[in-house]
Amino acid sequence: MTETTNLGLPLVQAAQAQKHVTVNEALTRLDAMVQLRLMAVDAVTPPAVAAEGAAYALGTAPTGDWARQGGRIAVSLDGLWHYVSAAVGWQAWDIASGVSRRFDGTNWVEVGATTSPGGAYTRDEVIEFDQTLVGAAVSSDLPIPANTQVLGVSARVISTLSGSGLTGWQLGVAGSENRYGSGLGTALNSWAQGLTGQPVTYYSDTSLVLTPEGAAEFEGGVVRLAIHLSRIEPPRAV
Missing domain, CATH: 2.60.120 (Jelly Rolls)
Incomplete structure (x- = not known):
């Protein structure tokens, strides 16, 4: 087992050299995912410049550096994009809209909305x-x-x-x-x-x-x- 189950954090392996590299990578991912804040939801175009730790919930057909990562969370770490797959029930604060959202397996729906299994909702x-x-x-x-x-x-x-x-x-x-x-x-x-x-x-x-x-x-x-x-x-x- 090389990664944790829920967040995909890298695990230190037996007799591994430079353990601090793995530990630091895990900590930076944790820093981005815990108390998750999304810069945008259904984003498709990467920003020209992204702040360290900035997270974006990607739409179904993102472009550029985000291509083929649809539906995942893109996080800017050390100048590179890292990708995380959200699990059903994850919650995040949508900075652009100023609302809390919950991942239903497909979409980030606004917390407080009454939703159906098929994604219909009343808000x-x-x-x-x-x-x-x-x-x-x-x-x-x-x-x-x-x-x-x-x-x-x-x-x-x-x-x-x-x-x-x-x-x-x-x-x-x-x-x-x-x-x-x-x-x-x-x-x-x-x-x-x-x-x-x-x-x-x-x-x-x-x-x-x-x-x-x-x-x-x-x-x-x-x-x-x-x-x-x-x-x-x-x-x-x-």
Whole structure:
């Protein structure tokens, strides 16, 4: 036996010379795999420069130095790429997406999603961002994503809203400007908890609309918005 079963770490052999080389290699692999952090998931193109210890979960058909290593984890060590095969149940932090993921044998699925054996899943998600309010009805910088079901939208004023005669504001979407709230406060830490009677499905990207009340336009202020939604994905391709 020359490697460990789970992580494929090299083992020191009897009467082996330069044992430190093998031990150091094992330690560097452990350093990359324990508390695993992935720079990207389904990556197909190697970066021009990779930081020491940087790990990437490869897609099915990677190119360049990663060719023929589809589905494995590529780790940059000592200027070279080393490859590790993940086992079902491994977990990692996806740096790019800011979520935890678990390997299901084929894909790195988001932890917290309800999954089926065939890879279908339902996932709850919160998209949070800060929106500056200047002008008349303001469309959000980030939209409600297409093909999602929204349970509600919440908000918190993190910088006092201003405007000549401003008494409040509405939160909604085009055609239903108060769907998620009206008469909302303008003072610091005022908040909204916009629940609809039933979830609303959006089939295309849809901006939130923030409309001033008692004034023609907003003259300043910032609202932190959070879109509370669910997504579904079909079973994986066969």
